[in-house]
Amino acid sequence: MKRILTLLAFLASSPFALASVNINTATAEELDAVKTISPAKAKAIIDYRTEHGPFKSLDELKKVKGFGD
Numbered sequence: 543m544k545r546i547l548t549l550l551a552f553l554a555s556s557p558f559a560l561a562s563v564n565i566n567t568a569t570a571e572e573l574d575a576v577k578t579i580s581p582a583k584a585k586a587i588i589d590y591r592t593e594h595g596p597f598k599s600l601d602e603l604k605k606v607k608g609f610g611d
Contacts (some may be wrong), residue, residue, distance in 0.1 A: 544567075546554045546597055546599075546600050546603075548567050563576055565573070565587065565591075565597055565603075566591065566596040566597055568587075569588075570584040570585060571584075573587055573588070577607075582606075582608060583606075583609070586606050586607045586608050586609075587603075587606055590606045590608065601606055
């Protein structure tokens with residue numbers, strides 16, 4: 543869980559600010575606010591989470607449509 547939050551914080555960070563989003567509780571709007579997550583990817587994350595439950599590891603993101611290594 544901490545790895546997922548750390549990754550998302552890293553992806554959303556700039557040289558001057560650090561933000562984090564909990565991938566297991568975030569809304570589509572919160573996920574879309576992360577620079578590298580598009581509205582389509584945000585929806586795919588929520589759809590996957592709804593069907594399979596909370597993410598247990600960072601590797602599970604690879605199972606979400608639109609995500610790779």
